[in-house]
Amino acid sequence: MSWSRSAERVSPAWARAVLRRLVIIAGQLVVLLVVVFVLSLLLPGDAADVQNNDVLGAGQREAARHLLGLDVSPVRRFLDWSGHALTGDLGTSYASGESVASVIAEPFLVTGLMAVLALVLLLPVATAAGFAAGLRPGSWIDRLITSISVGIDSVPDFVLAILLVTFVAVRLELLPATFLGTDTHTVFTRPEYLVLPLIVMVVRVAAPLVRLVRAGVVEVRDRPYVEQARRLGVGPTSLLLRHIAPNALGPAIQELGRTGDGLLSGVLIVEAVFVLPGIASALINAIGNRDDPVILAIVAITGLCAIVINLVIDLIGGRLAPRAEMAR
Template sequence: MHARFVLRRVLIGAGQVFILLALVFGLSLLLPGDAADVQASDTFSEGQRAETRHLLGLDIAPLTRFLTWLGGVVTGDFGTSYASAEPVTEVIGGPFAVTAVLAVLTTVILLPVAGWAGFAAGLRPGSVRDRVITTVSVFFDSIPDFVLAVLLVAYVAIGLGLFPATFLGVDLPTMLTEPGYLVLPLTVMVARVAAPLVRLVRAGVINVLAEPYIEQARRLGVGRTSLLLRHVAPNALGPAMQELGRTGDGLLSGVLIVEAVFVLPGIATTLIDAIGNRDQPVILAIVLITGVVAIAVNTLIDLVGQRMVPRRVQS
C-alpha cells in the first residue's frame, strides 16, 4: 500500500514539477529584456547585442531552449549561468547549502518546541501556563515576518549588541563555527511556523484526553507516562504532522524575509539575483530542486501522518 502511495505521489509530483517549470520559463520570457540586454551596456551597438544574444544561445527558439535544458537535466547537466558563465551547479551549490542548514536547524528546533508547548498547554487547558503559551503563539502568528526580523535587528542586535545584525562577509563555515549568527534568523523562522503547530497540538491533546478510551486506560491502571506516550501523543500529533506538510509556504516566505533582512547568502537571494539577471538556467534549476524537495518532504510527512492516524484502544 505504501509503495503504491509513494509511486502515485512521485508520478503526480513529476507532472506538477514539469508544469511549474514550464510556467516559470514562460513567465520569465514575459520579463522586459533578456540576459543579453542586462549584460549589454549603453554603448553596445545592435550588432554587439545580437552577438551577445548568439553567444548565450538566446537566438534559439524558446521551446527548443527549454527542451534542451530538460534533456541536460536528465543527464545531470543543469546548464551554464548566463550571468557568470559558470556551471549552474556551482552557482547554486553554496546558497543551497546555506538554506539547507537554516531549514534543517529550523525543523530540529521547531518540532520539540511546538510539541512541548502544545502538550504543556493542552494538559492543563485554562491554566496560567495554557494562557501564556496560547498568547505567545497567537502573538508570533499575527506579527509579520519582516516586522519581527526588523525588531530583532533593531533592539537585540543593534540595541543590545547580543548577536550579529547581518551576514555580510560571512560564509557557511563561519556560520557553523560561530552559531551566534544563526540565533536571530532561526528565531524568526521558528516563530513563524511554530505558532499554528502549537495550537494544533494543544487542541489535539485536549480532544484526545476527553475520549472515553483514555478514561478507560486510566481505570485499567495505565501509568501517566505510558498513557501520554503510547495513546495521547500519537493521536494528538497526527493533525499537527499533516499541518507541518502545509507549512512549506510559511517556510519559503520566512526564508525570503530572513535572507533579505539579515543579508543571508542563501538560495532565495540567489533566485532574486537570477531573476534580475534574466538567468533562466539558474532560475529553472532552483525551481526544479525546490520543487523536488517539497514533494519528497510532503510525501514523507504524509507517510508519517498515516502511521499516526488516531486509533482507539479497545476496552
C-alpha cells in the same frame, strides 16, 4: 496472521496512492517550471542586454546572444534545458559561465543548514508547548501559550525580522543584524549570526503547530481508553508517551506538510531580510542577471523539495490513519 492480512490489504492501496502522487508531482513540477520560465521572459531584456549593456554595442550584444544560445526560440531553450536537467545537467550560467550546479551548491548548502537547524528546534518547541497547554486546558499556562502563538501568527515574517533587528541588534547590540560584509564561511564559523534568523523561522512556523498539538491533546486526554489506562494504574509518563502522544500527534504530523512549505518559504524570506548567502540571494541575483538556467534550477529543486515533503508527510499521516489513506 491478522496483521499480515491487514498489511496485504493496505499495501496495494498504499502503492497506488504513492504512484498517483508521483504522477501528480511530475505534473506540478512541469507546470511550475513553465510558469516561471514564461514570467522570466516577460522581464525587460535578456542576459545579453543586462550584462555589460553600457560597454557592448548592438552588434556585440547580438554576438553575445548567439554565444549564450538566446537567439533560438524560447520553447526550444526550455525543452533543451529540461532534457539536459533530466540527465542531471542543469546547464551553464549565463552570468558567470560556470556550471549551474557549482553556482547553486553553496547557497543550497546554507539554505539546507538553516532549514535543518530550524526543524531540529521547531519540533521539540512546538510539541512541548502544545502538550503543556493541552494537558491543562483553561489554565494560565494554556492561556499564555495560546495567546503568544496567536499573536506571533498574526505578524508577517519580515515584520518580525525587522523588529528583532531593530531592538535586539541595533538598540541593544546583542547580536549581529545582517550578514552584510560576510561570506558563506561566516555561516559555519560564527553561530551568533544565525540566532536572529533562526528565531524568526522557528517561532513563526511553530505558532500554528503549537495550537494544533494542543487541540489534539485536549481531544485525546479524556477519551475512554485513556481513562481506563489511568484506572489500571498506568503511570503519567507511560500514559503520555504510549496512549496520549501517538493519537494526539496524528493531525499535527499531517499538518507538517503545510509546515514544511511554510518553513521553506520562511527560509527564503529570512535570507532576503538578513542577507544570508543562501538560495534566496542566489535567486535574486539570477533574476537580476536574467540567468534563466540558474532560475529554473533553483525553482525546480526548491519546488521538488516542497512537493516531496508534502508527499512524505501525507504518507506518514496515512499510516497513522489507515482509513483516511484507503479513502483516498
